[in-house]
Amino acid sequence: MARGAELFPGITVSVLVALAAQFVAEHHGAPAMLMALLFGIALNFLGEQGKGAPGIGFSARVILRCGVALLGARISFDMVAEMGWELILLLAAGVVATILFGVLLGRLIGQGPRFSLLTAGAVAICGASAAMAIAAVLPKDERSERNLLFTVLGVTVLSTIAMIVYPILTRALGFDDVTAGLFIGATVHDVAQVVGAGFTISETAGETSTLVKLIRVAFLAPVVMVIVWMNRARPPEGGKRPPIMPAFIAGFLALVAINSLGLVPPQLGALLSALSSWALLTAIAAVGMKTDLRNILQVGGGAITLIVAQTLFLACLVLAGLWVLGRV
Template identity: 35%
Template sequence: MTQTLHRPTEPAEGGDRQSRVRTFVPGLLVCGAVALAATGINMALPAVSPLLLAIVIGAVVANVVHLPTATAPGLTFASKTLLRIGVALLGLQLVLGDVLGLGFGMILVVVAIVFGGIFGGLMIGKALGIPLARRLLIACGMSICGAAAVAAVDGVIEADDEDTATAVGTVVIFGTLMIPAVPLLASAMGLSDKMAGMWAGGSIHEVAQVVAAGGMIGGGALTVAVVVKLARVMMLAPVVTVLSIRQRKMTGDAGKRPPIVPLFVVGFIACAVLRSTGVLPSFVISIGHEAQVVLLTIAMAALGLGVRMEVMRKVGWRPFVQAAITTVLVAGIALGGVLLAG
């Protein structure tokens, strides 16, 4: 009798891919639930950004409910991959002509805000003894575009989850405090609505926070505030590219080096250029905007779910001092620049 030998069955490539995708499901379901809750509250209270709500709700859930380890892959996928796609689509909000319409002087002010804020934030963090990755994430979050900048820079320098969570937490706290502070101070100083809007756009961390502050100021402040803020968002591309080049020089293993220009930055620039050419139909821009909001809300939920009180207590008070001083520094540069440009 001849004995037939059976080789062990190897999993098909497609099945292996499906298995990897299934590992994302638990975490994505949790992020989706948080994002839906944030969207529901936003529908009842339109003035409150769903992105900020997603971070706050996620942080509350993370500190009240014990999330199973099965959610980790999905949370990582949302906070990295989905966020990068959302940041790329953020370019569809940019019309380069609007930014150029600010004038050469105001564009120089925006450059000074971003690079002055990053450099000053790094020096402040260094004086406080904060590790480089953590102080860099905080400085970029305060100077460019909040949590999206934190996550984008994290994708290049590969900081610890503890560093990312700390930076996101400081962005939420101090950016939210700036929403009422800027309109009140602008009114006390007698700034015009336009100058107050420029100051809000130049000093407040998140786009959504800028929208809230610009709405409080009233008049023509909201439009100019958003344009100035989007000019700061544009600076994300060169900053991430510079950091990526720096990381490549510091990394000996070529296989682990980040690309010189990360793919999501290329996507961001491409979307901004396409929007600026005027070739995109309005419905495509509208769909892109909705997709960007959905993806970033889910990503912000994932970032919020990574903010835990024990981590905040562990890192201590120093990152919050850096964030507070950097916030004041950025606001000071913005105010001085607006007064000079105005």
């Protein structure tokens, strides 16, 4: 009871910021994640001290992991079968190659391996959601929150730019609606921007891009598991080994399995999907409140170069893959 009373003010503030961000997104067309992040940064003083700090920290950790776990309700094995194995292999290659490219480039330009892995995973899989899931299992240091906030900000801004530019690009390249949907779903970072870009072209492109994007989200669990196993192989001195499978990833996989068996009614699936979106929005608002904007500005030009290069690499790789498969 006492713990609940301690957390209540901070959780309430985080939810209110998420509601404000969603209101602005719905009425003015701005990305909800970006609005939550910016509103959270403006209220940074609440996360540093006072009665709200414990609940804000809880939102940034526990509610975040609940939101990632609930993403599993959006995915089923039928989606994979519907796409065909050639396209699944292309998506898998895009995820693996982008992460490897990002880590290697990060080393070449002097960015830390954790930061490079965080940005590459966010670009390769599902933007802000992937960034938050990966950050939850990476070893923590004094730059962890700053790196997460920069990554979420970076992939959200790049997704918004891609939502405008990529539909124009696909038309210029002469893609049909299905191919345009494949490209957008395989390259745009965040789900909301994928939907926006796809349906800008047509209903068919929108449905295709959304399906492809959800399959990319399914790669989140194996990538997080690999990161966990790598950390177990070399835990920090005096630190405990992380669990073999984090509880939120186990929940993610369980929901995928249950949904694949047809045990999740459509109404419940829609509710869980909405809860996931709200949990992630609340969590990113809390992350914003826990991070000082001055720290984000310290990341430097190398970090911006890294995340932009990862985005361009993924787009070029997918274009090449579609060409090899005879789609373009």
